[in-house]
Amino acid sequence: MSERSGPLADDPFGGRRPTSHERTTGQPWDASYHGGPAPWDTGRPQPAVVRVAAAGGFTGAVLDVGCGTGENALYLASTGLPVLGVDVADTALAIARDKATDRGIEARFEDVDALRLSRVGRRFTTVLDCGLFHTFDREEQQRYLASLAAVIERDGVLILLCFSDVAPGTGPHPVGRDELRAAFDSGGWRVVSVEPERIQTRFHGDEGAPAWLATAAPS
Ligand SMILES: C[S@@+](CC[C@H](N)C(=O)[O-])C[C@H]1O[C@@H](n2cnc3c(N)ncnc32)[C@H](O)[C@@H]1O
Numbered sequence: 707m708s709e710r711s712g713p714l715a716d717d718p719f720g721g722r723r724p725t726s727h728e729r730t731t732g733q734p735w736d737a738s739y740h741g742g743p744a745p746w747d748t749g750r751p752q753p754a755v756v757r758v759a760a761a762g763g764f765t766g767a768v769l770d771v772g773c774g775t776g777e778n779a780l781y782l783a784s785t786g787l788p789v790l791g792v793d794v795a796d797t798a799l800a801i802a803r804d805k806a807t808d809r810g811i812e813a814r815f816e817d818v819d820a821l822r823l824s825r826v827g828r829r830f831t832t833v834l835d836c837g838l839f840h841t842f843d844r845e846e847q848q849r850y851l852a853s854l855a856a857v858i859e860r861d862g863v864l865i866l867l868c869f870s871d872v873a874p875g876t877g878p879h880p881v882g883r884d885e886l887r888a889a890f891d892s893g894g895w896r897v898v899s900v901e902p903e904r905i906q907t908r909f910h911g912d913e914g915a916p917a918w919l920a921t922a923a924p925s
Contacts, residue, residue: 720794722819726843727879739775739797745908746837746877747774751781754867754903754919755836759785763865763921766831769857771820772838776802776813782834783813792818792826821849824856833857833864837905840868840879844889851893855924864895866920867905873916877907886918896925 718734728734738744755778758764764787770779773791775798783789783806791813793799802815818825820838833854842850854864871880883900890897898921904914 720817720819722794722822725821725841726846727841734795735793736795736797739795739801743908744774744798746905747777748906748908749777750906751777752836752867752906753914754905754917755834755865756781758865758919763863764832764834766859766862767828768832768834769823769826769830770834770836771823771854772835772841773802773815774798774837776805776815778834778836779813779815780805780809780811783811784809787832789813790826790830791815792820792823794819821846821853823853826857829857829859829862831859831862833862835864835866835868837867837869839866840877840881847889848893851889851895855894858924860924862924863898864920864922866918866922867903868918868920869905870902870916870918872902875910875915876917877905877910877915880916881918883918886920890920890922894925895922897922 768782768787768789770791773779773793776791779789779791799815806813869877869880871882887897900918900920903917903919905917906914
């Protein structure tokens with residue numbers, strides 16, 4: 707599944723076009739994982755993910771898109787679900803695989819671009835996006851939603867956690883509720899719910915940052 711072999715091995719973007727976030731920062735996502743934990747990498751699953759899982763919101767095969775170092779994927783796998791985590795940051799994927807081995811948890815982690823998910827070659831009942839959607843610009847968001855549609859079951863569910871713009875002190879890339887709904891509507895998705903939530907980060911204290919927890923289904 708790796709997109710980082712052969713002549714592309716020296717390309718920090720693995721042959722893909724850098725995303726808008728990478729063009730803005732001038733760094734590949736992988737650089738976020740060098741020299742210590744990334745700002746979002748709390749070393750624990752997000753409380754919102756744990757709560758949704760406890761309520762039975764994750765079923766069947768699970769895809770965690772932009773899985774980072776795998777805390778959410780590993781938590782879901784520890785509940786007995788088959789989980790694949792994908793990311794473009796090889797360093798994060800290596801950390802996630804090491805955690806899986808150390809904790810004795812069965813989960814797979816692969817280098818796959820979220821904008822080209824059809825490469826995975828299978829569909830999932832539940833897809834988790836924790837902190838990826840909000841890093842994309844509008845054009846990427848539409849490509850991303852189309853990419854997701856290629857790997858979700860017809861009766862599958864997308865669970866998405868992103869920074870919101872409802873209060874000061876939110877994270878980078880805050881998203882408005884209407885903006886989120888509009889992206890889903892024009893991307894061929896049916897919004898089931900968009901609820902206020904919090905995202906834990908390493909720099910927002912115990913309260914975390916204002917967020918949306920959105921649930922959507924392919925329409
Ligand atoms: C804000 S971090 C969130 C990581 C993880 N979900 C978490 O909660 O800790 C966003 C993640 O998305 C990954 N990412 C960014 N663009 C991507 C793309 N086009 N395809 C796959 N992963 C991507 C980054 O490498 C990073 O790990």
